[in-house]
Amino acid sequence: MKLTTKGRYAVMAMADLASYANGKPISLTEISLRQNISLSYLEQLFLKLKNKNLVKSVRGSNGGYILVKSPSEIRLSNIIFAVNENVKTLSCKKDSKKGCNHKSTKCITHNLWADLEEHINGFFEKIKLEELVNKDKRF
Amino acid sequence: MKLTTKGRYAVMAMADLASYANGKPISLTEISLRQNISLSYLEQLFLKLKNKNLVKSVRGSNGGYILVKSPSEIRLSNIIFAVNENVKTLSCKKDSKKGCNHKSTKCITHNLWADLEEHINGFFEKIKLEELVNKDKRF
């Protein structure tokens, strides 16, 4: 079980954005340099973050991105969700009555994985972007 | 972030083993049929489970596998760990002072991921195999 870069980068970039926020837009080039993330990859992520209304963009020279809400109003779950890095623990269709074993009942571990999913989502929901950038930070 | 089949199958198979335990060894063929998991794949998993002393094997005709300990003494973390499906949330070397960003300090999100790892491991540590197979089961 591995955390992939998409979610990791998204959170890193948002934390960077929050840390260096100064009212003016921050360009992806800056973030790319500071966090060592490929610019083009960042662009892809920020498209999604923008679609989910977590950041807004300013085009043209001197442009960049700005947080739409304050870091205290952004949960990590929002970020993770925006880039489609939700945890997927079930191998069966959630709605279907069929199990991952192709039988007519859910498998013996189904509820376990469902629980795990909640447990992990809970973690991301609990934490706000603020907590990553605060001086007296928890992280 | 996805739970892969290795950990999932390992837990399923161990739960199956616990459910159908009757003192006699249970063959992988049975488990394979009941849980719809490729026999050969199961074999690979059980080699590892055996190496970690979670099951013991009985070779030859009528052979199979038997749990070494009672389901109340086996934590899911033991199973997950046995098949190397531990969660890996960090992209940097844990011991190194260098960060995932190739800089000399850990990145802004490092402690967050470390926390997440603990959080998930905690989940698996908390739950015993017993809880998956009990009549009055939680799952």
Next chain:
DNA sequence: ATAATTCCTATTAAATTAGTAGGGTTTAAA
């Protein structure tokens, strides 16, 4: 003997992830 079974390694196929590429559009500022 035979068939069922574990044991073990190697290989391949499939899927996913990570990253690159390339061209378009917008805009501040020289």
Next chain:
DNA sequence: TTTAAACCCTACTAATTTAATAGGAATTAT
């Protein structure tokens, strides 16, 4: 009005990982 910095968007490719298959050896009850 030209230029350069930036966002915008899609497609493609490379790399890695996962899942599964293959094939045979060793063991043992019947």
